[in-house]
Amino acid sequence: MEGSSKPAESRTVETPIGTFVIDLLTEDLGGVYPGMRRYTVEIHYAGQSVYHYVINSYEQPPHTLFSTDEVANIVFGRLIYDIKARPEHYTKALPPVRRALPGAAYDVVILQGSPRQFGNSATLAGWCADEASRQRRSVHIFPVHEMDIRPCSGCYACYNQGVCPVEDDMPAIIKAIEEASLLIIATPVYTNTVPAALKAVIDRGQALHARRTLLSTPIAAKGLLIAVAGRPGPEPFECVRSVTGAFMRNIGIHPAEEITVDRMDTRQDVRAIEGLEDRVRAAVASLLKVSGETKAHIG
Ligand SMILES: Cc1cc2nc3c(=O)[nH]c(=O)nc-3n(C[C@H](O)[C@H](O)[C@H](O)COP(=O)(O)O)c2cc1C
Structure with missing residues (x-):
């Protein structure tokens, strides 16, 4: 607008x-x-x-x-x-404002929030990517902790022309989310919220809000949150749900589905949880087919 x-x-x-x-x-x-x-x-x-x-x-x-x-x-x-x-x-004509972003487009975009390359969030992200491929959709996992994503500086310059002035790896994520039909966040709970690198991506997503509101860039993706926590029960996920939900809604994505996996301190490995992989795959498959809202808690 x-x-x-x-x-x-x-x-x-x-x-x-x-x-x-x-x-x-x-x-x-x-x-x-x-x-x-x-x-x-x-x-x-x-x-x-x-x-x-x-x-x-x-x-x-x-x-x-x-x-x-x-x-x-x-x-x-x-x-x-x-x-x-x-x-x-x-006297020299200005080049056009570079509103188009560098990077590729994918049907499914996965933000993997854990710094552990072979941890549980990475496994869950891998299941999602594999299922998306099975459904013949293009997919990309962004391992946000390994990327150069600086924290938002709060400059609000993205509200000038819909472009964040910080030059790092974030434009590729912004471009991918703008083009995606499904955004998946696979993350561990860190101190009741998301790990710092993922929080940086979430805050930098403000530029997506600027683009959506100023340039009327449509964002049509559905949102799926998959979160793992060490402690038992629903409490570790409250803030993660709130933060990721605010992020998605801010950029026009309806957080359609959620899978939370608690007690990882004792369970250790998501691959050992019976039925979890099938449940994750089913969620991805259904979100790629029809819209709907369900909640699953593996407890
Ligand atoms: C720095 C740090 C903070 C954590 N904070 C919490 C927490 O607040 N609540 C909780 O239930 N688990 C917490 N955990 C446990 C992780 O959520 C858990 O080990 C998770 O399975 C790790 O996911 P990953 O295998 O994808 O890295 C924390 C772990 C770390 C390393």
């Missing part, structure tokens, strides 16, 4: 090499977040956009010297001065 755009200011600047137009646009993005506004300063020359500066009101932390509105106006005024002083710096 793009906010409605109206030029708050527009100036024509005459220079020895021609006429420049500079606009200050303000957009109400209150539909994305309460009170959010986006400001764009854009320079046009010879019928082309040659420079732009974008800032939104959520980028500024509290107690910042200048408000976002003031920053945009300062930039606007400074650029008028700069165009006059060195117009030749503002």
Whole structure:
């Protein structure tokens, strides 16, 4: 959902090499977040956009010297001065904003949250991948702990143009989730929540929310959570369910199904749990066929 755009200011600047137009646009993005506004300063020359500066009101932390509105106006005024002083710096057409992301598309995307390469979450992810292949779907497991995924810096710059400015392995995950029909999170419980690397992916998923709301990028995937915990009972999964559910809903995915496996401290190996592999495979197969909502707790 793009906010409605109206030029708050527009100036024509005459220079020895021609006429420049500079606009200050303000957009109400209150539909994305309460009170959010986006400001764009854009320079046009010879019928082309040659420079732009974008800032939104959520980028500024509290107690910042200048408000976002003031920053945009300062930039606007400074650029008028700069165009006059060195117009030749503002003659090259801007390349289009790179909204398309690098990476591949898969029917099924699996976020494997455990750092243990051969642990229980990895086994569960492997069963899911194998079942997806059996169903003739393309599938990819992202071992998030082995990837270069930095924590979200809270810059909110993704709400400027739908692109996260951090350059690491996250764009491939964002691209894959946007294209997927099933998102599976296979994770252990760590200190009542998800391990840090998976939490980083979840927080960086904010860029998916930005893309969905600003660029109307549709996300059609269903969501499946598979979680393992050392301790017995439902309590270790409460926070994991809440965190992964918030992540999925934030990006427009309905968390359709959940399989939780407790008592791994004593059980040790998911492969030794009778019926679990069949249950996981059945969940993947059914989510790839029809929509529906079931809950399974292996206890
Ligand atoms: C750092 C750490 C924190 C953990 N915290 C919890 C916890 O809060 N609750 C729980 O039930 N199990 C906890 N566990 C146990 C794991 O969830 C359990 O061993 C799980 O089977 C590991 O999954 P994996 O084989 O996929 O790595 C923790 C394990 C580690 C290493």
